[in-house]
Amino acid sequence: MLIPRHITAHLRELSLYFPILSLTGPRQAGKTTLLKELYPDYRYVSLEDPDQQLRVTEDPRSFLKHYDYNVIFDEAQRVPALFSYLQTVVDEDRQPGRYILSGSQNFLLRQSITQSLAGRVGIARLFPLDLREIAAANVRPKDYETAIYRGFYPAQFDTGVPPRLFYPSYVSSYIERDVSGLISAANLNTFRRFLQLCAAYAGQLLNYSAIARAVGVSVPTIQSWFSVLEQSYLVFRLPPYYKNFGKRITKSPKLYFYDTGLLCYLLSMQSEKDVINYYQLGALFENLIIAERMKRAQHDGKEARLYFYRDSNQLETDLLEETASGLILTEIKANRTYRDNLLANLHKVGKIAGQPIYKQLVFGGDEGFTVRNVQVFPWHTPVERQV
Template sequence: MWIEREISNDLHQIVKTFPVLALVGPRQVGKSALLERIFPQYRHISFDVGTLAKTAETRPQDFLNEYTPPILLDEIQYVPSFFRHIKTYVDSRKSENGLFILTGSQNFLLLENLSESLAGRVAVIPFLGLSASEWQASPISTDVSWKEFLWRGGFPALWAEKEKAPAKERWYQGYVATYLERDVRNLLNVGSLRTFERFLRAAAARCGRTLNISELGRDVGISTTTATQWLSVLQASNQVFLLEPYYRSLGKRLAKSPKLYFTDTGLASYLMGYSSPEALWSSKEAGALWETHVINQWLRRRDWHDLSMGIWYWRDQAGNEVDLLIEKNQKLVAVECKLTEQPEPKDIKGINRLKDFYGAEQIVHSYLACPIENSFDMESNVTVVNGWKTWEIKDF
């Protein structure tokens, strides 16, 4: 079953205005399938094929002579030296756009020396699994609850027709094994993949929490330096993202460490060991994964539709916190994620502290994102909304 992706129309526009388009995201989120579907005129070359990767690396001109642009190059991270040849080709055809479409399951622009090669020539689009809106718009959602979407996650393969859909645990077992063998070995010389898998599971257990890298390393039995390096691998392979704290000139009294989130709640719930939506929903980690889900939706909205929007969290040294701050045009919107259908005044304690700290006039509007059907106003400038999807913000 094909599920339409929100960004399809934008990608068509991008190839008209940039010589290179790069779609970067984790394995199995549907990058190649989407691009092959919406750009059927592009010849598809995958560098998963070792002989093609070797040719591109050792005989780049022969490769370009045989595979003349416009072309779609899959898993471009396997041929790092080929970037400069793409640059040379693009620079020799300054009036042409849409020459190369690249995909990568590792964020190659984070890797050393690669960002300089295509600076100003490439539009880089972060790409993740299905958004809640994409999933809800598909026929499969009519027979499945939101709770199962949170538990199963947004990898398209898990939402095939029922007779073709793999068992979640089997699929994630294979996914993690492939990730460890291919991405981790390729990015980092890890002595023990079993230790790295323990690190991966320990990171999942901290989803939605302020990052303490030394504690994370200590729990796995590795040094802080190694933990920092391994976390960078999770970031470069787009498995996690760090939500940075927000502070202005008053920042000395605020938290400085980021919060850790997985980019897919299904992977996080698998790593935590939950075998059913019901087990997850009734667990102590359910609130953290609900928060992860809400923030993931806004991450997609920023990366796909609203690049000027900033997303942060806020926390003071007394522990008062707002899960998500959305900033645009120097205006702030506060969002608190609460796994409850009946929010109470105490649930906006962090929002009230934020208003006291910066001044209520600095906050355009505040929201409680809850698993409810219909929105309602809790009090002046505080609205309780359905947090499964992003929503339109008042006066923004």
């Protein structure tokens, strides 16, 4: 089944104001399927097709004269020369929604847009499904360990392909088609080891020197490889919050994966039982909830200023969101049973925040409620802004 995507409203709004739309996101997030469904009257051109690439290269002006309005260019980054000619064409007629660009090699696509089309493009990012979309389609997993293990790529819900078949193919395709164009062929196997090591750091503070030693490359190389993963929308680094608290705080970011199914595959997990028995189950659950918040913000077309807080005394809040009205502090616990001690850090950090705050807990249970001025959310309910 095709699950409706929440980003639809954001795309439609962008198409009212920009002559070009760009939809980026990780490979197999459903970009092409969504665009064809949302814009059925647009002509679709895949620039992975060698014949189309040749047409653009040999005569880009004639190509754009033929494809002049209401066109989707998929894998547009394959033909960088197209972008400067698109600039000329849309400057002559800035009709909103004239072209749509999509692609999986997000570094190359963003680079081409920045160089030639700045100010002319409305940018949206599509990630794997969020919990809200799954709930609306009535396909929510029965428990959080199933959600974590299965992951959220649309193909798993559309076709039922099991994780043990989907993710090996996904990683191979990603490295062979996306990464191979960004790093040397001699380093591809080392990069694969690096990717697996990143999984062990999910939900943890990053130590670039330790990772470099383990992989056998330099720290600058590790930092550049993290940029590759981020630009591919596989991982993100959550920065520490450092404003106004008057405390010595941690300066290292924490690492998270956008998709927990990919994370489980890289950790060599074979079933939901492996999730429950994992020695850092709390980190997996934390990854699930924080990735959900990141995905949902992007699908809504909103900027989310997300951080974590940890000071030199190891006092920590898993997720901190900065808003114009104050801070939202979120504690994330895999416990299925609520206990008052789950709120301890929230109240401690709240006392030193020095500004208006809203406190919430996301836990592994199935029911939400309010206790001691804290809103408690079950794992499957998207956490809404409350400040």
